[in-house]
Amino acid sequence: xxxxxxxxxxxxxxxxxxxxxxxxxxxxxxxxxxxxxxxxxxxxxxxxxxxxxxxxxxxxxxxxxxxxxxxxxxxxxxxxxxxxxxxxxxxxxxxxxxxxxxxxxxxxxxxxxxxxxxxxxxxxxxxxxxxxxxxxxxxxxxxxxxxxxxxxxxxxxxxxxxxxxxxxxxxxxxxxxxxxxxxxxxxxxxxxxxxxxxxxxxxxxxxxxxxxxxxxxxxxxxxxxxxxxxxxxxxxxxxxxxxxxxxxxxxxxxxxxxxxxxxxxxxxxxxxxxxxxxxxxxxxxxxxxxxxxxxxxxxxxxxxxxxxxxxxxxxxxxxxxxxxxxxxxxxx
Amino acid sequence: xxxxxxxxxxxxxxxxxxxxxxxxxxxxxxxxxxxxxxxxxxxxxxxxxxxxxxxxxxxxxxxxxxxxxxxxxxxxxxxxxxxxxxxxxxxxxxxxxxxxxxxxxxxxxxxxxxxxxxxxxxxxxxxxxxxxxxxxxxxxxxxxxxxxxxxxxxxxxxxxxxxxxxxxxxxxxxxxxxxxxxxxxxxxxxxxxxxxxxxxxxxxxxxxxxxxxxxxxxxxxxxxxxxxxxxxxxxxxxxxxxxxxxxxxxxxxxxxxxxxxxxxxxxxxxxxxxxxxxxxxxxxxxxxxxxxxxxxxxxxxxxxxxxxxxxxxxxxxxxxxxxxxxxxxxxxxxxxxxxxxxxxxxxxxxxxxxxxxxxxxxxxxxxxxxxxxxxxxxxxxxxxxxxxxxxxxxxxxxxxxxxxxxxxxxxxxxxxxxxxxxxxxxxxxxxxxxxxxxxxxxxxxxxxxxxxxx
Numbered sequence: 153x154x155x156x157x158x159x160x161x162x163x164x165x166x167x168x169x170x171x172x173x174x175x176x177x178x179x180x181x182x183x184x185x186x187x188x189x190x191x192x193x194x195x196x197x198x199x200x201x202x203x204x205x206x207x208x209x210x211x212x213x214x215x216x217x218x219x220x221x222x223x224x225x226x227x228x229x230x231x232x233x234x235x236x237x238x239x240x241x242x243x244x245x246x247x248x249x250x251x252x253x254x255x256x257x258x259x260x261x262x263x264x265x266x267x268x269x270x271x272x273x274x275x276x277x278x279x280x281x282x283x284x285x286x287x288x289x290x291x292x293x294x295x296x297x298x299x300x301x302x303x304x305x306x307x308x309x310x311x312x313x314x315x316x317x318x319x320x321x322x323x324x325x326x327x328x329x330x331x332x333x334x335x336x337x338x339x340x341x342x343x344x345x346x347x348x349x350x351x352x353x354x355x356x357x358x359x360x361x362x363x364x365x366x367x368x369x370x371x372x373x374x375x376x377x378x379x380x381x382x383x384x385x386x387x388x389x390x391x392x393x394x395x396x397x398x399x400x401x402x403x404x405x406x407x408x409x410x411x412x413x414x415x416x417x418x419x420x421x422x423x424x425x426x427x428x429x430x431x432x433x434x435x436x437x438x439x440x441x442x443x444x445x446x447x448x449x450x451x452x453x454x455x456x457x458x459x460x461x462x463x464x465x466x467x468x469x470x471x472x473x474x475x476x477x478x479x480x481x482x483x484x
Numbered sequence: 485x486x487x488x489x490x491x492x493x494x495x496x497x498x499x500x501x502x503x504x505x506x507x508x509x510x511x512x513x514x515x516x517x518x519x520x521x522x523x524x525x526x527x528x529x530x531x532x533x534x535x536x537x538x539x540x541x542x543x544x545x546x547x548x549x550x551x552x553x554x555x556x557x558x559x560x561x562x563x564x565x566x567x568x569x570x571x572x573x574x575x576x577x578x579x580x581x582x583x584x585x586x587x588x589x590x591x592x593x594x595x596x597x598x599x600x601x602x603x604x605x606x607x608x609x610x611x612x613x614x615x616x617x618x619x620x621x622x623x624x625x626x627x628x629x630x631x632x633x634x635x636x637x638x639x640x641x642x643x644x645x646x647x648x649x650x651x652x653x654x655x656x657x658x659x660x661x662x663x664x665x666x667x668x669x670x671x672x673x674x675x676x677x678x679x680x681x682x683x684x685x686x687x688x689x690x691x692x693x694x695x696x697x698x699x700x701x702x703x704x705x706x707x708x709x710x711x712x713x714x715x716x717x718x719x720x721x722x723x724x725x726x727x728x729x730x731x732x733x734x735x736x737x738x739x740x741x742x743x744x745x746x747x748x749x750x751x752x753x754x755x756x757x758x759x760x761x762x763x764x765x766x767x768x769x770x771x772x773x774x775x776x777x778x779x780x781x782x783x784x785x786x787x788x789x790x791x792x793x794x795x796x797x798x799x800x801x802x803x804x805x806x807x808x809x810x811x812x813x814x815x816x817x818x819x820x821x822x823x824x825x826x827x828x829x830x831x832x833x834x835x836x837x838x839x840x841x842x843x844x845x846x847x848x849x850x851x852x853x854x855x856x857x858x859x860x861x862x863x864x865x866x867x868x869x870x871x872x873x874x875x876x877x878x879x880x881x882x883x884x885x886x887x888x889x890x891x892x893x894x895x896x897x898x899x900x901x902x903x904x905x906x907x908x909x910x911x912x913x914x915x916x917x918x919x920x921x922x923x924x925x926x927x928x929x930x931x932x933x934x935x936x937x938x
Contacts, residue, residue, distance in 0.1 A: 197674035198842050200882050219881045225674050248878030252847040285871055288854045311840060330669070330840070333652065335850040337840035 155228040157181055157204075158238045170223035170234055171202055175415065181236050182415075184246075184275050186253070186360050187312035188224035189417055195317050196224035199310065200249045201275060205242050208233035220245055243279075250280040256291045256335060257361070258307050266362030268375035268449045271416055272310060291335060298328065298341055299348050301367050301428050302356060306338045309363035315339065315355035322421050323349040339363070350389060353427040357410045357418045368428055369407040375399075376449050378406060380442035385426065385435055392423035397442055398433075405431045414445070486740045489702040489714070489722045490695070494582055500617065502624035505585040511630055513704040517593045518638040521704075526597035530700060532708030534720035539565060539656075539693030540771065540811040541886075542795050545700075551680045552598055553688040561689040562595045562603040563665065564697050567649045567656040569608055570771035571833055572813030575724035576694040578736040580607070580614045584621040588644065590697035592630060593704055595642050598690055602643050606661050609651040618646045653837035657885045658691040659683075660839065671841050672885035693811075695724055716742030719794035723812055730818035732756035745791045746783055749816065762818035765923050766902070769798055770810020772830050773890030775897030776823070777807050778926035788930060803897070819923035824909050824916075827898040828856035834891035845888040848879040852895055859906060862913030869899050869906050902926070 153166055157174050158181040164173045172190070174182045183204055188196035196202075202224050206217040211231030220242060223234070236242055254276060261267045293306035311330070316339070319326035328341040356364050378399040387394035399407040408427050410418035430436065444451045488494075498504040505511070517526050531546030552560065564587070568576040580587060587605070595603045607615050622644050625631045633641045649655050650664040659673035662684045683689025699721060703711045712720045719741040725748070728734045733756040739748060748754045749764070758764050764779040784790060786805040791797050795809045817826065835853040840846045852875055858864050876892035883889070899906060904924060909916040 197884060200842050200844055203882060222674070222884075245878065245882050248875075249843055249882065252843050252851075252878065255847050255851060286851060288851075310843065311846065313841075332840070333654075334835060334838040334840045335846050337846070 153228055153230040155230075155232045155234065157234045158236050164228060166227075168228055169196075170204060170206075170221075170226050170228055170232075171196075173228055174223065174234075174236065183223050183236055184271075184279065185224055185415070186271055186275065186310060187314060189314050189317070189358055190415075191417060191421070192314065192317040192321055192358070195312075195314060197222045199253070199312055201246060201253075201279075203242060203245050203249070205235040205239040206232060207235050207239075246279050247281060250275055251284065251286075253310050254280065254284060255286040257310065258290060258292070260308070263371075264308065264362040265365045265370055265375075266308075266359075269416070270362060271360035293338060296340070297367070299352065301353065301424065303365050303367050303370065304339060305363050305365065306340070307363075308361050309339055309359075310361055311337060311339070312360055314358040314360070315364060318354050318358050318421075319349075319352070322354055323351045325349070350423050350425075351391070351421060353424045354410070354418065354421045356427075357412070357421075360416070366407060366427075368431075372406050373401050376451075377401065378450075380444060380450070382411065382439040382442050383436035384439065385430065385437060387423060387426055389423040389425065392426060393420040394422070394426055395420055396422055396426055396436075398436060398438075403433075405433060405436075411442075486722075486743075487714075488738045489711075490579065490586065490698055490724065491583070491736075491738045499583055500581075500585070500621070502585060502621070502628060505583070506628075509705075510585055511589055511625075513701045514589055514592045514630060515636060517596055517704050518636050518640060523597045523599055526593060526700075526704065529703055529708035530597070533703045533711040534708075534715075534718060535696065535699055535703060535711070536719065536795060537693060538695035538699065538723065538812070540570070540773075542809055545692065545696050548680070548692070549594075549598060549690060551678075552690055553681050554599070555688070559602065559685075559687045560598055560600045561684045561687055562591065562598050562600040563661065563684060563689055563691045564591060564603070564605040564694060565656060565658065565661055565691050566605055566607040566611075566614075566694045567661060568611075568694070568811075569653040569656050569837075570773065570811050570813050571830065572728055572768060572815045573726050573771045573811045574728075575726040575736050575812055577611055577614060578726070579694060579698060579724065580611070580618060584614075584617050585625065586698045586701060587618070587694055588621055588625050588631075590700045591644055592625075592635070592642060593700050594690075594692065594697050595644075596640055597700075600690075601641055602645070604665060604684075605644065605646045606649055606655075606665055607646055608656075609649040612648070615646055615648055622646065652839070653833075654839045654885070654887060657887065660885065661691060662689065671839050672887075674884055695812075714740050716792065716794050717796055719796060719809075723793070723809075725793070725812045725814050727755050727814040727816070729814075729816035730759045730762065730821070731816050732759045739793055741792075741794045742797075743793045745793055748793055748814075749783075755816070758816065758818050760818075762820065763923055763927055764816060765819050765821060765926050766817040766823060768813070768815040768817075768894075769807045771813030772815075772833065773886075773893060774808040774810040775803060775806070775893050776827075776901065777805075777897070778901050779923075780927055780930050781805050781901065782807075784930055786930070803893070804900075807897070820920055822860075822920045823898055823902040823905050824856070824860050824921075827895055828853065828860045830894045831856045831891065834887065838887060838891070842884045842888075844879045845883045845891065848875050848888070849891045851875055852891070856895070859909050860916075862909065862917050864906075864910045864913070866907065866910050868910070869903060872896075873899055 160177045183202035185202045186199035203220040204223040208214050210229030296304045331340045381398045383398045384395045398405045410422045493508045527549050535545045536542045650670045654660045655664045655670040657672045660670040664670035679689045726736050750757045767782040768776045785800045798809050800806045831853040835849040838845045838849045876896040879888045880892040905921040
């Protein structure tokens with residue numbers, strides 16, 4: 153089946169969603185996705201950030217679709233033409249969705265462990281407005297410990313339902329879910345029952361924001377001060393592949409996560425033993441440093457040479473103004 | 485006086501019992517359909533009748549039935565949507581309370597047409613008396629051999645169940661209704677697949693409103709062509725309108741579609757005019773989710789033609805100067821009503837009822853409610869109106885189910901038509917909390933078209 157996205161044609165199999173077709177093309181035309189997770193069945197369609205415009209339905213029925221569609225849940229038809237970043241309506245709608253997602257978000261990024269690898273941060277940076285128009289109190293919740301390893305900070309949650317699908321599909325039983333309705337709905341467990349399962353830690357990895365955080369890593373460090381390294385071990389759990397990313401601070405492993413691809417999705421889910429208990433270098437076989445995009449904030453502190461930023465280098469006024477600081481930094 | 489098709493015998497004492505209903509010609513449609521017609525004939529009759537869905541969207545019922553997938557060896561279901569929770573609409577409750585056998589007769593005929601062996605009536609959970617009435621009526625019909633195995637010796641089996649609803653407005657959305665009926669949380673499903681392909685328990689399913697199913701009875705009794713003669717244009721047949729608000733005679737009325745709006749509002753046969761000799765200020769024509777119109781635009785279309793109670797005429801002028809038939813929840817506002825307060829009230833409802841699944845509706849409805857609350861209580865700003873319009877645009881069309889649209893339309897239309905009143909709430913904050921804006925120019929005759937253009 154042939155589908156054209158923002159003018160880029162690609163051949164895909166029947167049943168592929170528009171989002172996955174766009175990911176095959178790659179680059180700027182890939183719609184952002186906050187709730188869709190390709191490894192989990194049935195996710196998607198909820199956050200509405202991946203809305204695209206279908207300007208031609210298919211070869212057989214060339215009528216455009218009347219509304220914007222969620223690209224993660226709409227399958228391609230032969231000859232379909234899709235507009236993502238070339239459509240002003242899509243840009244406008246996406247801006248609206250980002251604004252909606254942020255109106256009840258606490259924006260406590262300076263103290264949030266997810267900062268630096270948060271999808272909502274990226275989304276807000278790339279598609280949102282600089283200033284909010286919301287002038288009311290934000291919805292807040294108490295922090296809840298679910299089990300001794302995971303903390304739920306519901307205030308930050310964007311209700312993507314990913315962690316619910318993880319519990320359904322990866323762990324053997326689900327004891328948390330959505331309570332209530334509308335903007336007071338919350339992820340919770342009945343009488344705060346502990347989530348205790350071999351694979352429960354994966355809810356941390358799939359959470360796009362800082363709502364579910366690793367208690368063994370909480371407030372230990374900022375992501376961009378740590379150094380990611382790929383590693384593996386022979387895990388005694390059959391379902392766990394044991395392929396992980398270790399996050400080093402100096403000599404110490406301070407966090408273990410699943411390996412994530414460029415869309416922030418875990419390649420393989422890992423078990424709780426690997427995630428929480430194996431925090432010594434001797435537990436692991438190191439494969440090498442993890443490749444991190446040079447656009448990522450995680451990269452910025454490690455391999456930074458002490459050169460001034462490109463924008464400063466070309467602007468004589470800024471060079472003059474920053475001279476003193478440059479001197480100090482070069483001395484360092 | 486126009487002939488009634490649904491409520492003809494509504495005033496007969498004991499019409500809620502099987503025997504009286506039968507003696508008034510009830511269950512004739514079941515006999516006719518099962519003994520003389522094939523299922524496809526029934527669908528054909530409904531198609532010919534031009535019956536349009538009475539639940540709000542107005543999609544032709546016959547078409548919907550013919551879209552139903554019919555794979556071999558897979559159950560098919562008919563589900564009756566009696567989760568009537570739209571503010572302003574109470575026609576289905578009336579029908580189920582007083583003439584339950586009409587719905588059951590319609591269910592039998594419709595299930596036969598679709599080949600469903602099991603059918604459900606999903607009744608709003610708050611309507612417990614109606615649930616009991618329906619259950620009693622089903623037991624009566626079953627005793628007389630109109631339900632169960634081998635109905636009237638035709639070899640057709642049907643079991644009919646009543647399911648109390650989950651107690652949420654969203655459960656009236658067809659896919660959320662199916663989720664709820666399956667015993668899950670009533671969240672709308674992401675379409676496609678549509679229920680006609682994969683609905684209840686993954687099987688092909690048709691979901692119809694109570695009134696649409698009841699209307700099948702006169703269609704079968706008199707034939708689709710006869711039914712299509714009632715009404716006007718593509719709006720055929722009769723429609724139940726639940727009239728409420730500041731009317732002299734509020735209640736449920738059966739009208740022929742195409743009745744002039746003015747006649748419906750002011751004639752003694754129907755609403756009998758505005759209560760207490762006041763003047764009409766605004767009308768919500770089809771339940772809280774349709775756009776609100778000021779009196780002058782409601783009585784006349786923008787082309788100065790009288791407006792009729794029909795799907796097309798009410799929608800005349802699109803969203804700029806028209807509204808929608810909706811579910812027939814007709815609410816009239818007299819000169820003493822505050823449109824800002826009313827809009828806030830509607831927004832509050834949608835905020836409360838949003839399921840919270842998709843972000844624009846979950847967050848946007850709460851936002852609109854808060855801004856409207858601020859306006860109503862005199863803390864508003866001039867920029868709030870533009871903000872509300874913008875937020876409503878961001879919600880509309882970007883959500884999984886139509887609840888987002890339903891939340892956005894009343895707000896957007898109220899600001900479009902009653903902007904003066906909103907602005908007055910900002911400029912006179914103290915006065916706005918003590919008295920109402922009044923009727924202003926909302927009932928003035930519309931300007932001639934040439935003037936409007938200049």
